[in-house]
Structure formats: C-alpha cells, structure tokens
Amino acid sequence: MNWELLLKQFKNYLKLEKSLSLNSIDAYVHDVVKLRQFLEISNKESSPARLTYNDLTDFLVFLSELGMSPHSQARIISGIKGFYKFLMIEEIVTNDPSALLESPKLGRKLPDTLSFPEIESLLNSIDLSTAEGTRNRAMLETLYSSGLRVSELVELRLNNVFGDQGFLRVLGKGNKERLVPIGREALKYINIYVKEIRCHLVAKPGSENHVFLNRRGASLTRVMVFTIIKNLAKDLGMKKSISPHTFRHSFATHLIEGGADLRAVQEMLGHESITTTEIYTHLDRDYLKQIIKDFHPRS
Template identity: 75%
Template sequence: MNWDTYINQFKNYLKLERSLSKNSIEAYIHDIVKLKQFVDMSNLQVSPMQITSVHLQDFLEYINELGMTPHTQARVLSGIKAFYKYLMFDELIDKDPTALIEGPKLGRKLPDTLSYHEIELLLEAIDHSTPEGQRNRAMLEVLYSSGLRVSELIDLRLTNVYEDVGFLRIIGKGNKERLVPIGRDALKYLKIYTKEVRIHLNIASGHENYVFLNRRGKKLTRVMVFTIIKNLAEKIGMKKNISPHTFRHSFATHLIEGGADLRAVQEMLGHESITTTEIYTHLDRDYLRQVIQEFHPRS
C-alpha cells in the first residue's frame, strides 16, 4: 500500500475512533502530507513503515530552513507522532521512529487580548435596532462571558442553556462535555434574543435547536462569526487583528488577572493540560497592584 492509503486509514481512525472535529483531522492530515511531499521531493522511495528517525531529522531540518516558526514545526511533529502512534496501535510497525525525536525549543507566544474597555467598545458598536444586531450582541456576550471556541458557539443548542442555574452545557473537542457558567449580562442579552428576535424567524428544518441563526433560519457559520467581529473592529477603528478566539483569550486572561485559579479556568476552557492554560498568565505587574473586586468584568 502507498502513502495515500495509510493516510486515508489514519483519517478514518481520527474520525471514527478519536471522534475529532473536521478541522482537527484536516490539520493532522496536512502534517502527514508535508512529510509525504518531502519523501517524494527527496526521491527516497520509502513507505511510511520504512521511515527512520534519520529521515525525520532531515525533514525537520528542511522545514526549519523553509522558515517555519518553532511553534509550527512543533505542531507538524505532533501530527507525525500521532500518525506513527496509530501505525503502532494498528500493529503495522513494531518500532516508532518518532520516539526519540525532539521538537524545537519553544518560547511562549503571548496571544492577543482585548482590554475590558476594548470589549465594551466593540459591544457598544453593535446596532441594536436590527434583529441581527440583537443576535450579535447576545452572541459576543456569550463568547466573552463563557470563553467558548467559535465551533462551540455556533453549535450551542437551546436545550443546553440552563437559565435557572446560569450554566451552558458545551460539547467540546473529542465530544467531551463540560458545564460552563454564563455571566449575568450575557444571559440577559441571550434571553432578549431568544424571546424577542429568534421566535420570529422562519427556522429551517434541522436547525430548530441551534441558538444562533442567520436570516434564513440556519445556524451561523464560523466565517460569519469571524466577519461580524472583523466588521465591528473596523467600525471602531481598532488596529488589532482580532477573531472569535481573541474573545476566548481575553476571557481567560481577565479571569486570571482577577485572581481565578488556573485549574478553574482550565476546566471552563476545556483544556486537557494545565500547561495550555498557563499561556494566559502574562500578567502586568502594575495591574496586579490594583484591587480587583471580581474575577470577570461582566460577571
């Protein structure tokens, strides 16, 4: 069997047995394809089972010379390691060539965040006189209040909003469930949207339970959420390059700046490892001197 056959088998494994999202699967496959392309370019004429640690070292040197950042190199290596773990799992190989391969040394890249003032400016720039504006206000309030991924936001179901206790039931990566608190303001705008705007939509079949819908009564797409945020940033003249994930970064940072426990934030974000959460601890020392009365500005 050739590379493409094994790559397709790995893709099916990620989808059926690991239950990964489409985006995660595509990221893994792109990493393996890069290795395949290197093998073809180098005329190595080896199958995945014949790859050695020497081949992998040469590959890593190659992508480094291409100018890939250490973070990108580390991500590519992570995908390749997952591929060979699968081959081991399926007993197609008896020795993992990635076992002794070390990734590049990484410095922590600080994610872009918005100040609370910037969050307010964006929210207040929304035109509340339109149905879409009411929806957008509720959507961004929820995004910032609960630190959701954009995929979790657009997949949010009405039946997973527990207004009485102030929690959302979120289905995250790998179909893992978690309960996330929703702030008072976010819940207020969400109720306005669902009770006064959403009920007037002609909802498409199969989309009845999704919270956030477009004009055609279908659930919003990732691209639409990105576009809404980009347009708001342009409207207020914001120079930062922001996205839905910026709200998630800001949610985590503001909580930690407010003194919230890392493990509590880890739980709300749905992170597997606490080291993933520690990237948000880039605290301004002057800011720490201030008296912080609440963990989250809009709680």
Template identity: 60%
Template sequence: MNFQSYLKGFKDYLKLERSLSKHSIDAYLNDVDKLIQFFLATDQEISLNKITLKNLREFITWLNEIGMQSNTQARVISGLKAFFMYLMQEEIIEEDPTALLEAPKLTRKLPDTLNIDEINKLIDAIDASRPEGMRNKAIIEMLYGCGLRVTELVELRISNIYTDSEFIKVVGKGNKERIVPIGSVALHLLAIYINQVRVHLTIKKGQEDFIFLNRFGSRLSRISVFNLIKSLAEITGIHKNISPHTLRHSFATHLIEGGADLRAVQEMLGHASITTTEIYTHLDRDYLKSVITQFHPRS
C-alpha cells in the same frame, strides 16, 4: 507504496474509537498525506513496514525546505505518531518509526487580548435596532463571557442553557462535554434574542434547537462570526489582529489576572492539559510593575 489501503481503517479508528470530529479526522489524514507527498516528491517507493526514523527525519527536513512553520510541523508529527500507533495496534507494522521522532521546539506566541474597554466598544458598535443586532450582542457576550470556541458557539443549543442555575453545557473538541457558568448579562441578551428576535424567524427543519441562526433560519456559520468580529474591529478602530478566539483569550487572561485559579480556568476552557491554559497567564509589563509597586516591601 501501500498507504491508501490503510487510511480508511485509520479514519474509522479515529471516528469510532477516538470519537473525533470530522474536522479533526481530516487534519490527521492530511498529516499522513503530507508524508505521502514527500515520498512522491523524492521518488521513493517505500512500504509502511520499511519506513525508518531516518526517512522521517528527511521528511522533517523537507518540510523545513518548503517553508512549513514549526507549529505546523509539530502538528504533522503528532498526526503521524497517531497513524503509526494505529498501525502498531493493528499489527500491520512491528516497530514504530516515530517512537524517537522529536517535534521541533515551539516558540510560544502570546495571544492578542482585548481590554474591557475594547470589548465594550465592540458591543456598543452593534446596531441593536437591526434584526441581527441583539443576536450579535449576545454572540460577543457569549464568546467573552463564557470563553467559547467559535465552533462551540455556533453549535450551542437552547436545550443546553440552564437559566435557573446559570450554567450552559458546551460540546467541545472530541465531543467532550463541559459545564460553564454564564453571567447575568449574557443570559439577559440571550433571552431578548431568543424571545423577541429569534421567534420571528422561519426556522428550517432540524435547526430548531440551535441558538444562533442566520436570516434564513439555519445555524449560523463559523465564517459569519469571524466576519462579524473583523467588521466590528474596523468600525471601532481596533487595530489588533483579532478573531473570535481573541475574545476567548481575553476571557481567560482577565480571569487569571483577577486571581482566578488556573485549574478552574482550565475546566471552563475545556483544556485537556493545564500547560495549554498556562499560556493565558501572561501579564503585561504595566500590570507587573503595578503589582511590585503595590505589594513589594522595598518598592
């Protein structure tokens, strides 16, 4: 089996030509590794140019047998398609065995959201008298007010805040930059944190431009933000399964329920495809009922 000798080239291709993040590159390599594991588990010695559609369908059956969810299977297939496309471009193989490989049909799960009262409860539960209090209030406001991913939040820089025009520059997936409006409440909390709290930290070299820092003066970690959200949910008695991404879901859902244009929301979220944004157009039954009652002539 001659996979390993080509994985380094694939990794370089993802990094240099597609400009993907380390996290995304690792995910692609893990997808290919699952195919290698399948061949090893089934005692098959197959070279790259001998892999057929039949082999890949057997691989999908194997993923089902080991209990892999359809969403994860779809991601693995996407990774394999990228790998074999690279092999085709490099003329390592003559035919792409993934060309007719179909991903499993996905059940679209509606994300949990918080209503505005629940979001206010999270913010109000933060003790502003503690050194990290204003930072944490600003974090919740940024996640909900700007619809940021948690990675985008922890990598946000002071130099990317445009206070006068009330916009921030966000570096999203694949290092793609986008401009997102920031509200006055979020700007106010950021200003308090940066000018009255953050200035008293001993900031480590190389971390000076990151906005959100831990008590040691280093960039805040993703897991710290997850722990913050979980802790606040427990304090406030919110029993939904929430995470930092829940605030992003809520941002998008509330905008669309309020009548925002779907394309504008897509732009603010940094979605490459509008079909990804459409998942946020779900509306609860009470809201739908109220719309019918208010606007339908025969209600």
C-alpha cells in the same frame, strides 16, 4: 517546604526589605501562587528547591495556552524571579532556576487579546435596533462571558442553556461535554434575542434547536462569526486583528489577571490535561460560578 510559610515570608520581605506598595506585593504573591497551582495541576514536584528551568518554562507555556498575553507573562516572570531572589537571599535554595527565564517579546501589538475597555467598546458599538445587532450582541456577550470556542458557539443548543442555574452545556473537542458558567449580562442578551428575534424566524431543518440563526433560519457558520467580529472592529477603527478566539483568550486572561484559580479557568476552557494522566478532579459547579462572579470584569 511549606508554601504558605514561604509566601508569608516572601510577603514580609517585599514589604520590609523592598518597601513595595500593597498592590505590588499582592501582585508578586499572586504570581507565585499561580506557579504553585500549576504544579498541583500537572502533578509536578512542588518544592521550590527542586524546580528546574524546564518546570518554569512549562508553566509559561501553560499560561500562553490559556491565552495570557506576553505583557502579563512578563510580569509573572518578574514575580517568579523576585521569589527566587528572596529564596537565595534567605539561603532556602542554592540554585535559581528562574535565572535564565526570558520575558516574551513585547514590541509587537497583540492581535489575540483585548483589554476590558476594548471589549466594552466593541459590545457597545453594536446596533441593537436591528435583528442582527441583537443577535450579535448576544453572541459576543456569550463568547466573552464563557470563553467558548467559535465552533461551540455556533453549535450551542436552546436546551443546553440553563438560565436559572447560570450554566451552558457545551460540546467541545472530541465530543466532550462540559458545563460552563455564564454571566447575567450574556443571559440577558440571549433572552432578548430568543424571545424578541429568534421566535419570529422559521428555522431550517436541522437548525430548530440552535440558539443563533441567520436571517434565513439556518445555523450560523464559523466564517460568519469571524466576519461579524472583523467588521465590528473595522467600523470601530481598531488596529488589532481580532477573531472569535480573541474573546476566548481575553476571557481567560482577565480571569487569571484578576486572581482566578488556574485549575478553574482550565476546566471552563475545556482544555485537555497538560499531562498524559488525568490531573484534576471534577470541580464543584458552584465554585466555578463563584470564580466568574468574583473575577470576571463583566460579572
């Protein structure tokens, strides 16, 4: 089956038969495109007629691992169900593997994903008149701009910040290196911190090359970053329980919801292959930068 043809027919069905708005039509089509991208990434059978319920649940697990919120997963399930309803009506398939899919529970508040306005509120609440505030703004901008793990943030080295190219070299799990795009706002605050604050600190032995230091010149700990974020949220009156990982999940969720390619987001996060085989080729760095530019809310 030709995916492009099916998507075109599906779009016409939503427009002519369902009379949906252009925004709703685009959202439904993008949901199906995400499914197709997942199938390509995982080397699964890509024909809609041969997909199984297990294939679709694997897709939802993958989205959850990327950090997509249950609300967003529920919307995507709705899109997939709509696609299979169309395929059944047109007698393109005889079996609907999406029939048993259930939406995630939506009743509870989510502690691990923030909206863009909430991210903005947190960042703007930081007091830039203090040395610690300038450092904290640079750290959180970096977390949200590049989707780093907290361990990757505290281990970030000065010689691994390539401002001219707009990339960070990150040492992730299993000592695997990757290059991650970083936005202009994050680079701006890193430069301010390094040139105006960090340069006056005497770094402790072993911390000379770390980007982020405490007031005594030692590299930060993971616990300290957790505490900084918790206190910011508390001072702002946020009810959600957030952590450094919240910024990583929000980074992925906002990119995916904006339409970014799943494979690009997976590479930027440094996720392992979701199959036992290496399933994607090395992506062009200019392409990853373009993904950030096109789809990140703070690009």
